[in-house]
Amino acid sequence: MQQTLTPVRVMRALGPLAWIGPAIVLIGVVVVWPVVVMIQSSFLKISRFGVVQGTNGTDNYTKLFAEPDFSGVMVRSLVWVVAVVGITVVLSLGLAQLFNQRFPGRRFARWALIAPWAASVLMTAIIFKWMLDPEVGLINMILHKVGVLDALGGADADPLGNASTAMPWLVFVAVFVSLPFTTYALLAGLSAIPSDVYEAAKMDGASKMRTYWSITLPLLRPALTVAALINVMNVFNSFPIIWAMTHGQPGYSTATSTIFMYILKGSDIGESAAMSVVNFGMVIILTVIFLKVSKWRTEVR
Amino acid sequence: MNKRLFGAVTVGLSAALVMTACGSESPAGGEKAADGSVTLKMVAADYGDGPTAENSGEKFWKGVVDEFQAANPGIKVDVQVINWNDIDKQVATMVQNGQVPDILQTGDYSGFVKDGLLYKTDEVLSPQTSADMLEKFAEFGKVDGVGYGIPFVSSARALFYNKDLFDKAGIAEPPKTWDELKAAAEKLKAAGVSQPFGLPLGNEEAQAESFLWFMGNGGGYKDATGQWAIDSDANVETFTYLKGLVSDGLTTPNPGTKNRKDVWADFAAGKVGMVNGGPMSIPIFEKGGLKNFGVAPIAGKSGPLDTTLGVEDWIMAFNKNGRKEEIKKFFDFFYGGTAAQKISDTYKLLPVTKSGIEKLSSDEKLKPFLEALPNATFYPFQDPKWSEVNTQIKQTIGSAIDADPKAVLGAIQKVATAN
Numbered sequence: 192m193q194q195t196l197t198p199v200r201v202m203r204a205l206g207p208l209a210w211i212g213p214a215i216v217l218i219g220v221v222v223v224w225p226v227v228v229m230i231q232s233s234f235l236k237i238s239r240f241g242v243v244q245g246t247n248g249t250d251n252y253t254k255l256f257a258e259p260d261f262s263g264v265m266v267r268s269l270v271w272v273v274a275v276v277g278i279t280v281v282l283s284l285g286l287a288q289l290f291n292q293r294f295p296g297r298r299f300a301r302w303a304l305i306a307p308w309a310a311s312v313l314m315t316a317i318i319f320k321w322m323l324d325p326e327v328g329l330i331n332m333i334l335h336k337v338g339v340l341d342a343l344g345g346a347d348a349d350p351l352g353n354a355s356t357a358m359p360w361l362v363f364v365a366v367f368v369s370l371p372f373t374t375y376a377l378l379a380g381l382s383a384i385p386s387d388v389y390e391a392a393k394m395d396g397a398s399k400m401r402t403y404w405s406i407t408l409p410l411l412r413p414a415l416t417v418a419a420l421i422n423v424m425n426v427f428n429s430f431p432i433i434w435a436m437t438h439g440q441p442g443y444s445t446a447t448s449t450i451f452m453y454i455l456k457g458s459d460i461g462e463s464a465a466m467s468v469v470n471f472g473m474v475i476i477l478t479v480i481f482l483k484v485s486k487w488r489t490e491v492r
Numbered sequence: 493m494n495k496r497l498f499g500a501v502t503v504g505l506s507a508a509l510v511m512t513a514c515g516s517e518s519p520a521g522g523e524k525a526a527d528g529s530v531t532l533k534m535v536a537a538d539y540g541d542g543p544t545a546e547n548s549g550e551k552f553w554k555g556v557v558d559e560f561q562a563a564n565p566g567i568k569v570d571v572q573v574i575n576w577n578d579i580d581k582q583v584a585t586m587v588q589n590g591q592v593p594d595i596l597q598t599g600d601y602s603g604f605v606k607d608g609l610l611y612k613t614d615e616v617l618s619p620q621t622s623a624d625m626l627e628k629f630a631e632f633g634k635v636d637g638v639g640y641g642i643p644f645v646s647s648a649r650a651l652f653y654n655k656d657l658f659d660k661a662g663i664a665e666p667p668k669t670w671d672e673l674k675a676a677a678e679k680l681k682a683a684g685v686s687q688p689f690g691l692p693l694g695n696e697e698a699q700a701e702s703f704l705w706f707m708g709n710g711g712g713y714k715d716a717t718g719q720w721a722i723d724s725d726a727n728v729e730t731f732t733y734l735k736g737l738v739s740d741g742l743t744t745p746n747p748g749t750k751n752r753k754d755v756w757a758d759f760a761a762g763k764v765g766m767v768n769g770g771p772m773s774i775p776i777f778e779k780g781g782l783k784n785f786g787v788a789p790i791a792g793k794s795g796p797l798d799t800t801l802g803v804e805d806w807i808m809a810f811n812k813n814g815r816k817e818e819i820k821k822f823f824d825f826f827y828g829g830t831a832a833q834k835i836s837d838t839y840k841l842l843p844v845t846k847s848g849i850e851k852l853s854s855d856e857k858l859k860p861f862l863e864a865l866p867n868a869t870f871y872p873f874q875d876p877k878w879s880e881v882n883t884q885i886k887q888t889i890g891s892a893i894d895a896d897p898k899a900v901l902g903a904i905q906k907v908a909t910a911n
Binding site: 259324325326327342343344345346348349351352353437438439440441442443444454457458459 | 686687694695741745746748749750754758761763879880883884887888890891893894895900903
């Protein structure tokens with residue numbers, strides 16, 4: 192049947208807009224617009240003071256890809272994401288299981304777990320940097336006292352000074368600050384699993400391992416997927432930990448793409464914008480791969 | 493109670509309105525008032541620790557201005573002090589709105605020259621004040637041979653050494669050559685000093701530390717003809733020498749990740765034997781509890797440096813309001829009187845005039861800086877590529893300690909010479 196456009200119908204059709212309109216405007220201004228500007232900037236020639244000097248074609252990208260450190264930075268970013276998210280998720284699974292049990296002091300332990308989350312990430316990173324100071328770092332002093340470290344002040348007492356020892360520490364701090372959120376997300380998932388499925392498994396005589404593998408993990412998958420996905424994006428864009436602890440140095444040997452982008456901003460804003468676009472693309476690709484692998488759409492069987 | 497509050501708010505609001513009204517009546521430069529007096533508007537950067545500190549820029553300039561106004565009844569000076577983080581942006585806004593000050597004191601002058609906003613140096617400086625300026629410093633105030641920026645204060649570098657640690661290690665004198673430096677560092681190491689030489693090549697100021705070492709070998713960022721020469725043989729040799737020091741454990745560990753601030757803190761704590769520093773590090777060391785330190789010229793490959801790294805700030809006069817004569821009087825007063833010396837004393841900044849250097853020459857700790865100052869070397873900051881090169885140096889030059897110096901310096905050279 193042909194519908195006629197009466198004012199009443201139009202009003203009714205537009206009605207929902209009044210409710211979702213503000214949200215759409217907000218998303219448009221806060222999310223879409225910056226992305227558009229970012230992509231635009233990556234094709235412009237921009238002076239150090241932010242004055243646009245005209246179009247630059249794809250030169251910014253050519254220059255970026257020709258940077259001798261570019262490939263190293265990208266590979267490092269991937270390793271960084273996989274390592275931090277992987278370790279975080281595995282540890283969080285264990286912690287969530289632990290906090291799901293009843294034990295004396297559980298309330299206190301749960302509170303304690305929030306602490307690294309409540310503290311600013313930058314502060315946490317700076318505190319770890321101080322604890323690893325070669326002369327007066329607390330961790331180094333303890334290692335010195337127990338005899339692992341021969342002398343303070345030397346290269347041995349300076350794990351943040353070279354990439355091979357700095358990266359594990361950076362990963363450690365990143366895991367440390369990611370644990371609370373991940374654990375709580377998984378804990379929420381665990382408490383949502385109904386107890387009757389466990390009873391059924393018990394009646395069937397399933398072992399503890401078998402129960403965990405066949406019941407807990409599959410039922411936990413939605414929570415696990417969300418927690419891991421948010422971590423992937425967070426960790427990929429993570430800036431304060433590396434910036435505060437090593438500044439990406441020596442050279443660019445501990446820099447991820449976010450750090451690299453920020454340093455480029457000091458010399459060439461256009462090239463930095465190109466790096467942002469690459470970064471943005473990487474996050475999207477990682478997310479798609481992750482969702483494919485985790486088959487988040489398929490029903491739990 | 494409420495009534496009183498209401499009253500206070502009303503008074504405050506009307507006061508604010510009156511003040512804004514006054515503000516909009518008189519243009520920034522100041523008109524000739526009824527009594528014929530002229531008001532100069534000046535904008536200055538704050539060398540102190542903020543508006544509430546004992547050494548705030550407001551207090552400093554108030555002292556100077558009061559004295560000046562007493563001596564020159566027809567001229568008033570209205571000084572606005574802005575902190576270093578905001579001054580560039582605020583001045584840019586003033587210029588865009590046509591509210592330019594008459595006098596500006598800040599870190600750079602060159603941006604205003606192109607637009608023809610500044611008086612030439614000759615127009616606002618009397619010949620005797622001009623002649624008193626250190627030539628080398630005034631030279632950097634010129635664009636295409638014409639002076640616009642007037643040197644205001646400067647800073648330089650020298651070698652600081654911990655006398656107690658030197659005594660303990662049995663070293664009689666601060667090192668003059670690289671060989672002596674290495675020998676001294678070895679003695680310090682043997683005496684249990686964990687960082688014989690403090691070497692900050694991290695991002696904070698790697699460009700300064702590297703430059704000082706390059707100078708010691710006759711190198712630098714540019715060669716004598718003004719071409720970029722970052723990977724010159726002299727510079728590669730310099731880093732090869734540093735590499736040797738580091739691998740023998742005679743320096744700060746992993747210098748490519750260490751910042752000046754931290755190394756200076758270690759020096760103040762008595763954990764570092766020698767370090768390059770400036771007059772501005774003296775209060776830091778003293779605050780950290782180190783009193784017994786000496787200052788000497790920086791060691792070079794075959795002898796101490798006869799130059800140093802110089803940094804200078806500028807003062808300039810805007811021509812919009814046509815207050816040339818009054819500005820000239822103020823500048824003459826500033827450089828000729830006690831004001832220039834007062835700023836050096838208050839902030840441990842170095843003078844830019846010959847007479848100023850003479851007045852300070854009795855200060856034992858400032859002596860090495862003052863002696864090196866007339867022959868100071870500057871960053872090639874007038875080169876448009878410098879900012880990009882500087883970013884690259886800060887991030888990567890320290891990795892020349894671990895990797896091949898030729899390759900690392902070559903990569904920076906490539907940034908400098910790329911189009």
